Amino acid sequence: MTPPNRLEIETNEIVAAAIGASTFDEPRGEMFVASEHLIPFGNIGVSASTPLLLTWVASTAIHGFGDAPPLLRPVARDELEELKVRVLYLEEEVARLLALAVDEEVIELRDISKEEAKQEVLAMFQSGETVFYSDLATRLRLDLPLVVEVCQELEEEGEIEVHADAI
Amino acid sequence: MPTLFEAGDALRGDRVAIDARRLSNPKTINQSGRHKANAITASDNVYCVVEMPLRVRPRDHQSG
Numbered sequence: 684m685t686p687p688n689r690l691e692i693e694t695n696e697i698v699a700a701a702i703g704a705s706t707f708d709e710p711r712g713e714m715f716v717a718s719e720h721l722i723p724f725g726n727i728g729v730s731a732s733t734p735l736l737l738t739w740v741a742s743t744a745i746h747g748f749g750d751a752p753p754l755l756r757p758v759a760r761d762e763l764e765e766l767k768v769r770v771l772y773l774e775e776e777v778a779r780l781l782a783l784a785v786d787e788e789v790i791e792l793r794d795i796s797k798e799e800a801k802q803e804v805l806a807m808f809q810s811g812e813t814v815f816y817s818d819l820a821t822r823l824r825l826d827l828p829l830v831v832e833v834c835q836e837l838e839e840e841g842e843i844e845v846h847a848d849a850i
Numbered sequence: 851m852p853t854l855f856e857a858g859d860a861l862r863g864d865r866v867a868i869d870a871r872r873l874s875n876p877k878t879i880n881q882s883g884r885h886k887a888n889a890i891t892a893s894d895n896v897y898c899v900v901e902m903p904l905r906v907r908p909r910d911h912q913s914g
Contacts, residue, residue, distance in 0.1 A: 808906040815901040817867035827869045831899050835851060838904075846905040 793824045800825055801833045805842060813846045863900035870896040 795803075803823050807814065816834060820827045837843045854861075871894035879887045892898070 805906075808904070811906065813903045813905045815865065815867065815903060816899055817901060820867070827867060827899065828897050831851075834904060841907055843904050844907045846903040 790821060790824055792826055795825070797829065797833065800829055801837065804830065804833050805837060808843055861898055861900055865901040866898055867901050868892050868896065868898050870894060 800823070803825075804819055807819055807822065814822075816827060816830050819825070819834070820830045823830070834843065838845075870892035872892070874891040874893075876888045876890045879889050881887055
C-alpha cells in the first residue's frame with residue numbers, strides 16, 4: 684500500500700479532528716450517519732455520497748476549521764444498526780398513515796344562510812327517511828351546530844319529530 | 851335545548867355526534883366482567899350533541 688501523500692494526511696487530520704479522533708491510530712469513530720456506503724480514508728471511514736462533507740473538507744483545507752457539520756458526528760456500529768431499524772419502522776408507519784389518509788373522506792362545508800339550511804333539511808325529510816343530525820350534516824355538507832339548531836326549530840314548528848320506534 | 855360549557859358538564863345518550871379539530875385514537879377499555887368499551891378524546895373547538903332519530907311528522911297528526 685502506498686503511503687498517503689501530504690494532502691491525504693492533512694485531510695485525514697481535518698476529518699479526525701471533526702469527529703473527535705485523537706490520532707489516526709485510535710479514531711473514536713469509523714462510520715458516519717450520512718451513508719452506509721463508506722470508503723476507507725486513512726483509518727477513518729468517509730461517506731462517499733456526502734457532498735456536504737467533501738465541501739466542508741475542501742473548505743477547511745483552505746480556510747481552516749469551522750464548526751463541524753452534524754453529518755460528521757461519529758456513531759457506534761450498534762447505534763447505527765438501531766437507527767436503521769428505527770428508520771425502517773418509521774417508514775412503515777408513514778406508509779400506513781398515508782394509506783389511512785387517502786381513505787379519509789373530506790367534507791367541504793358549505794356556508795349558507797339559516798333559512799336556506801332549513802329548506803334543505805326539510806327537503807331531506809320529505810323522503811320519509813329517519814335520519815340523525817350527523818347524517819344531515821354529512822349529506823348536506825353543513826355545520827353540525829347549524830343542523831341541530833335548524834332541526835330544533837323544525838321540531839318546535841311541528842314539521843319533524845323524534846322517531847321513537849327507531850330508538 | 852341548553853348548550854353546556856362548564857367543566858364537568860356531561861352528555862349521556864345512545865348516540866352522540868362530535869365535531870372537533872382533533873380526535874384521539876380510540877382506546878379499548880375493559881369494564882367489569884366481559885364488558886368492553888371504547889374511549890376517545892376530542893379536543894380543540896369541540897361540539898357534541900346527543901342524537902335522536904328524526905323523521906317528518908305525519909300530516910294526519912298535525913291536522914287533528
